[in-house]
Amino acid sequence: MTSSRGSTAAFLALSVIACALTGHSSVAAQELSEPSRNGSVGIRLLEAPVSLQGDPRALTYIVDNLPPGTTITRKVEVRNGADEERTISMYAAAASVGQSGFTVADDRAVNELSTWMSVSPSEATVPPNSTAQAVVTIDVPSDAPEGEQYAVIWAQVTDNESGSGIQNVSRVGIRTYLSVGPGNGPPADLEVDAVTATRNANGAPELVATVANIGGRALDPQGTVTLSGGPGGISTSPVEAAGSSIAPGQSGTVAFAFDPALPSGPWQAEVTVTSGLVNKTSNVELTFPDQGSVAAQDSSSESGVPVWIWAVVALGIIAVAAAVLIVIRRRKTS
Structure with a gap:
């Protein structure tokens, strides 16, 4: 079911300092940070399905489609970035995808998917600046409902502040996107519904692409935009941006920010949005307004x-x- 991957995967980091974990936090991909005063903890995925090796999402997150009654495993690696030995706890917890993107639930909250998941070992004592491996098992019940579900595999360390009675809790996670159903499941697909030219609070020009998830899998949209045909025939270098996760049937945005000195236009814009292996391009004409926002015009027709x-x-x-x-x-x- 899996093949080992030696390439570096992105780390997901979230640090909480409190007596208990509270509130909701969106998990965002980022590189493992340098050790803080209390050290740092990291986690990365070591395996991906053979059928999804060309999908960059599957090299960073646990992404799969499974029929009911199926069991799979994935190897993960945790890292202790502190200068002292630390005990790292590993567990699955609930997550969801909504208007705010991929969102994790409070502390060790459970949902249906997290109850199908386990990590072995659930706890590892890791030497300073060293790593350890664990195995994530997903056991899908034979009566599991069809559809996509979400969870997070957390690696967590807890330290007690000397004499303060406060716990410093640091945890990092790997997102899990699991579709349950026969075959390969519903395919991912997207549309670039609209492109809007606007200005941010600082007056800098921005281009906002509205992305509709018209497929059956959650999207993690990333985009690139290139402006050409500007005043005097000038062009810009490609500008990259990423948006929050989009659940099936919902829409989200990807916002591209430009240098404040960029002329207002008019411009020809080539906007490409990708998520995994899905890739869509929209070509539009636009002029950045002095204030407010204005819809870009499809360049497939000069008069609109x-x-x-x-x-x-x-x-x-x-x-x-x-x-x-x-x-x-x-x-x-x-």
């Missing part, structure tokens, strides 16, 4: 009139020409 209207007009002209030709021929033969 939809292409299909031009097609209908062309067919009408052909039909009229054919009718005139028939009339002329009839007159000649009469």
Whole structure:
């Protein structure tokens, strides 16, 4: 079911300093930070499904589609970045994907998917600046409902502040996207619904792409935009950005920020949005407003009139020409 991956995967980091973990936090991909005063903990995925080795999401997160009654395992590696030995706890907890993107629940909250998951060992004592491995098992019940579910595999360390009675809790996680159903499950797909030119609070130009999830799997959209044909024929280097996770049937945005000195336009913009192996490009014309926002124009038509209207007009002209030709021929033969 799996193959070992030696490439570096992104680390997910979340640090909480409190007597207990409280509140909701979105998990965001980032590199493992340098050891803090209390050291740092990291976790990364070591395996991905053979069928998904070309999907960059599957090299960072646990992503799979499984029929009910299936069991899989994934190897993970945890890292102790502190200068002293530390005990790292590993466990699964609930997560969801909604309007705020991929969101983790409070502390060790459970959902259906997290109850199917376990980590062995659940605790590891790791020497200073060293790593240890563990195995994540997902055991899908035979009566599991179809659909995609979400969870997080956490690696956590807890330290007591000397004399303060406060616990410093640091945890890092790997997202889990599991689709349950026969075959390969519903495919991922997206559409770039709209592109808007606007300015941020500092007056710098921004381009916002609205992305619709029209498939059956959650998306983690990343995008690239290149502006060309600007004043004096100038162009920009590609600008990259990422958006929050988008659940099936929902929409989200990817916002691209530009240098405040960028001319207002007009510009030709090529906007490409990807998530895993899904890739869609939209070409638009835009001018950044002095304030507020304005919808970009599809560059497939110079006047903004939809292409299909031009097609209908062309067919009408052909039909009229054919009718005139028939009339002329009839007159000649009469």
